[in-house]
Amino acid sequence: MNYSIHFVLLIVCSKCIAVNIKRMDVPALVELGTESVxxxxxxxxxxxxxxxxxxxxxxxxxxxxxxxxxxPLRPQVIGLLKGKVDMSFKISDEPLQAYRAIKIINPGTHLSGNYTCVVSTFIAEDSQTRSMLVYSPGNSFHFDQEKKYVFLVTLKCVAEYLYPRPVMTILSKGVPLERAVTDMRMDSWGMYSVETTALVHDDDVTSPWEEFVCLLSLPLANYTNNRTTIYYPGLMPTHSASIEVKKPMEHQASNSPPLARCTLLFTLLLSIKIIF
Incomplete structure (x- = not known):
């Protein structure tokens, strides 16, 4: 009988001093450049x-x-988060709750991962884990066309400073171009650059013009973005067009063309003759 009483008392006491994590808040997605989380x-x-x-x-x-x-001691920051935590931040005024949370300043992509909170006493313990992904949508994303030959155009889509690993596709009427080639690179900081090119023949464009779409996505971050370009088949190569545009600009930039000087001199002489 005494053992039963002790057992019941032990259960009651354990509930009185039990540790229980009620809620764990960790943002699942954080865009690079966010001031704090x-x-x-x-x-x-x-x-x-x-x-x-x-x-x-x-x-x-x-x-x-x-x-x-x-x-009641001050919190300690160790390892990866050193220099990244606001040590003055308090989530509560309760003495046993004040510094339970972490305020991370300017989180970088290297802080993406699983975070586990462990609350323990000498008698009990509880833990929970959540994941956080710091993603970068990039700082440069453009979609251009270049025509070096009469019947062929090169479509080139480029994006830089991305995280995590991106996916890039060039679409024609909503369908990926099969001939597109993608080049993916990662720098020493773990950031990605991606370039996708596709060669399109004028015979493949059945309308007076066609809109091509470059679709950029970060699947793990649930992020998508796009750029468009409109191509008109039959146009002359772009490098020839650029030369034709520059020539009149060069003439306009000339201060005193020979022909203009001769015309001005003839007009002055004619004016003098009329006067006299």
Whole structure:
């Protein structure tokens, strides 16, 4: 009978001092350039907080400790997040809740991953994990056409400074061009640059003009963007057209063309003759 009473008392006491994470808020998607993000781990410690309360945050597994708070001490930032956390930020005025959250300043793409919050005492422990992706939509995205030959046009779509790995497609009437070729590169910072080119023959364009679409997407970030260009078959090569446009500009830029000087001199002489 005594054992039963002790067992019941143990269950009741464990509920009084149980640790429970009620809510964990980690933004799933963050655009590069965002000033700050807050990772919050809202927990309860029962009616009577147990001794030895510790809040820890891990990045990508149990070996990646990045933040630790042992009330009433000040929080500690470790490893990857050093220099990236606002140490003055408080999520609550409650002494046992004040520094449970992390305010990350200017998060970069390298901070993409899984974040685990662990709340523990000497008696109980609870943990939850959420993922965050810091994505970059790029700082340059353009779609151009270049015609070097009479019946062929080259479509070129370029985007830079992307994260995570992008997908680029050139569409004709909503259908990807089969002859398109894509070149993907990644720099030392893990950022991607992508270029897709396609060669289109005038015979493949059955209307007076056709609109081509370059579709750029970051599947993991649920992000899409596009650029369009309109092609008119039968036009002369672009490099020839550019020369024809520049010639009159060069004449206009000349201060005193020989023909203009002769015309002006003849007019002056004629005026003098009329006067006299």
């Amino acid at each position: 807050i990772l919050d781990c809202d927990y309860s410690t029962g009616e009577t907080p147990g001794p030895g309360l510790v809040i820890k945050w891990f990045f990508n597994g149990s070996t990646g400790l990045v933040y630790q708070w042992i009330p």
